[in-house]
Amino acid sequence: MSDTRTRILDLANQLTQSRGFNGFSYLDLAAEIGIKNSSIHYHFKAKSDLALAMVEQHRKTTADSFAQLDHQFARPQDRLTAVIQHFQADLRDGKICLCGMMAAEFQSISVDVRRELALYFRGFQDWLSKQFSELGHQNPPRAALQFLSALEGSLLLARLQGDVTIVSQALDGFVNG
């Protein structure tokens, strides 16, 4: 895999997180990377192929991150806190969850990408569920869904209001009391 391909994916990731997948073009990518837009087509024939590659890659790196958190922190609360801080860090650059962004663009994406997105959220929810299970919650999958929903929604509100603490406010019931 060429370095250029990686650079395209990374840049597309950033732009999707800030502007949405429909918020940038191959011309934007090409200009920033310093090649021609037809060269982007060489790596990703259609933009929908780029979308699929992005979500597939993001699913994998996210799974890795979860595995890493599992052995980095002994307490589930600390893992959840780390997750929250991760999203807050992106938020400071105006970036929100890649897959949340694409979920908002649901109508314009292919069924392949939709399926991949659904798998991402399922993986996220399953991992959260394990954390709440360890914490002794009576209904871990439910708690996981509530955490995930609150996270995605609060990211939208926090960015709009320019206040990253909105995310922690929306989620503090899960990691504390």
Add this chain to the structure above:
Amino acid sequence: MSDTRTRILDLANQLTQSRGFNGFSYLDLAAEIGIKNSSIHYHFKAKSDLALAMVEQHRKTTADSFAQLDHQFARPQDRLTAVIQHFQADLRDGKICLCGMMAAEFQSISVDVRRELALYFRGFQDWLSKQFSELGHQNPPRAALQFLSALEGSLLLARLQGDVTIVSQALDGFVNG
């Protein structure tokens, strides 16, 4: 105010809720209404004017709806349930919260529209806060923020997974237990 202007606003509302504000064009509006795209410009000089008019109108109709719920239902729980059912009804047509959708498109909208969106969410949160206050919550504004975040996030997840019950699952802690 002409009937055409109203039809434009209504259609733009529906399309924003399903495809996002950047997911339709003046040509789409014109084709559906049966006029030319330049006639849309007559009513809304620029697309950003349309955005502003939409959010302003939505703020007003939402405020009216809240006032109506207040005297239609005696118990705050019933009002919250009605709100949830309202969003679930839209969801069955593939439509999610107008302002949630536009919040996701944050980067591409003008500061005027951003301010109007922020006012919408503030109004929503304030009303929710009153409900939780009546219910004896210890921190009503916090509960309101959590409800609102979970609502917006669960709409994205529910639409992606094609399961409206995800919304009630994400919010049942607020209206029950």
Add this chain to the structure above:
DNA sequence: TCTTGTATCTACATACATGTAGGTAGATAT
């Protein structure tokens, strides 16, 4: 050396989005 693959390029095709300029037809007001 010849062939194949990789990564890029130039040039073009097609479509759409956003708007502007200027005209028209009918209603209303003076």
Add this chain to the structure above:
DNA sequence: ATATCTACCTACATGTATGTAGATACAAGA
């Protein structure tokens, strides 16, 4: 009757998005 307003129109300008066709430079393998 004349002037103005409302709501629409045709025609066009400009820019952008997505993508294709075909050429080029260069490296590696048979």
